[in-house]
Amino acid sequence: MNEPESLEEGQIAFGHDGPRLTPLVLLVAALAALFHLYGAGVSPFTALVQRPIHLALMAALAFMGVGVRSRPGSRVGWGFNVTVATLVVLSCLYLVSENEALVARSGDPTILDLIAGAVTVVCVLLLAKRATGWGLVVVCIGALLYALAGPWLPGILAHRGYGPQRLIEQLYLSTEGIWGVPLGVSADFVYLFVLFGAFLDVAGGGALLIGLADRIAGRTRGGPAKTAAVASAFMGSLSGSAVANVVTTGTFTIPLMRRSGFKPFFAGAIEAAASTGGQLMPPVMGAGAFILATWTNIPYGRVALAAAIPAVLYYTALLWAIHFRACQVGLSPSHGRQVREVMSKIHLLVPVGVIVLLLAQGRSPMRAAFWGVVSSVVVAFARASTRPNWRQIARSLRAGAHGSVQVAAACAAAGIVVGVASLTGIGLRMSELIVVVSQGNLLVALVLTALGSIVLGMGLPTTAAYVVLAALGAPALVELGVPLLGAHLFIFYFGCISNVTPPVSLAAYAAAGIADSPPLKTAWTAMGLASAGFLVPFMFIYAPPLLLEGTVVEIVRTSLTGILGVVALAGAVIGYVRAPLGPLRRLMLGGAALALINPDVVWDAVGLGLFVAGGLVDGSDGPGSPADREQTRAEGVHA
16 A cells, blocks of 8 residues: 555655656656745745646646546546646646736636636546545535526525626636635645655654654553554644545554554554544644634634644543553553664654744744755755655655645635635525524534534545635634634534544544454544544633633633543543443543533533542442453454
8 A cells, every 4th residue: 555665664655655656747746846845935926826837737646646536447548637637737827828818808708718717617526526536526516506596596595696607707717716715725835734744754754753652652551552643643733634644654553553452443443533633733733724824814823822722632532542442451551662763863853843933933834834845855865864865755746746636626626615605605694594593502503513514524625624614604603702713613623523423434444444444333433532523622612711712720720621521531432441331430421521611610510520420439440350351452452
């Protein structure tokens, strides 16, 4: 799966395998790298120049087989790929070459303008199908049909209706559609951060992160699994894709967890839940922080800081669930792996520090990403142990392109949905519908928004899911009094958590493939391990201090009660704290987690009481007799 024969020892393959690295693929990937680095660090381009060229490069790579899904029996002919790639490149370059003329004749497009626009819309749908599957394509087609059928729709869904010409003007000839904010984020930030992660990985950065995680968590009960969680938090924040994170870190961590005593389905579930949470972890959040900041006009630093405590709560729950499971099956603490060779590459963390420092100083994410890439090249070549050869450099270019193609395809397609929502006002109608159905009750509105976010987010990349949900769901929460940042983080969480929510749960299925475990069983287990992702968003809505809104005392108190809440939730999910828990005690711990959502002192006292009664009173330190523990452990190893 990951070309192990071409990797240095201890190195992770960043992203999925792509096609054979032909000279043409390498040439286009190199052009993409040069174009984005030039625009970020030398001379920026205007939106209607940068974004079409970005899409043209990504589409050309996609139709050469880079970064797309491949299924047996689903391959189409070489001639079709060349034709579609040529059409999308020509339509993008037409927009660039006719940029000034298009502005001059705004509102009066020529036949050629409309043909180029129609070709672009169709090619974007084909590109999205190839890169992300049918889910996003169906949403886009539904949006287009909604725009056309407005006068014939009932009630709150009805609108004046828009013809094909007006739709093409909106989607192709303006920055309100395909060339809007989603694709702009892909062109500005995502490609450079993916390239940064890919180059850092070929130099040994991925192995370094796993080594550091092993130093942090490797000597405790379930140490290999905790190592996997911490490493996936690091890698997922950079990669921006739960599935890509699973098939990179999971290739190493899942077998390691199985050898340490975890059952295959549980090892796969841990990796899926940990990889999904990486997109919730600052400072990069898989580029989600930049998308959210751009969409809401909230400074990036404020977004990253606000997301910190919720992310810590998510991983606190996951790590305690791993610990409880390790105690439940009788696993002993490991001695930790020897990582002296890996620690010799500690200088590879310098580029990460450069990015964080620049972002903290208020520099743009684009400029920070540029200097991150440049500094990663410098530090990689600084020592012979991390100096990549030409083959590794070529592979990093392909890996950077591979990780960016799916995001670009998803963002371009999401632009269709956003453009239609802007044109028809469906976002406001959906918000009005949520407000009407909830009758102004915030809890009901949150539950409806969460369910809608999970359903719409299933099968979609996080970037696309968030953009679609931001246009449709966030305004309702804001109207009901939820702060803008809290509303957008709420839907961002549920868009992410759809990666481990059955029946789609792509991250869990990818992990099941590596673990050789039943996909649905792995998915349901991953959903349980990631259950904090369902609870934490409600926590920070009802307790704004978790988003650093309040006094220091309030922030500390709500953080501590939040930690107790997610630990209680972990115990309820696993069925173990100091000893195995029966149904009643698990129910009490679940009630403790729910009670601790509300920052009220009385509810905190109720939650604390339930936590003590359900998990701490009359408990023991082991799962049973030594013979029972040994039998359970043997079952875990050999299952």
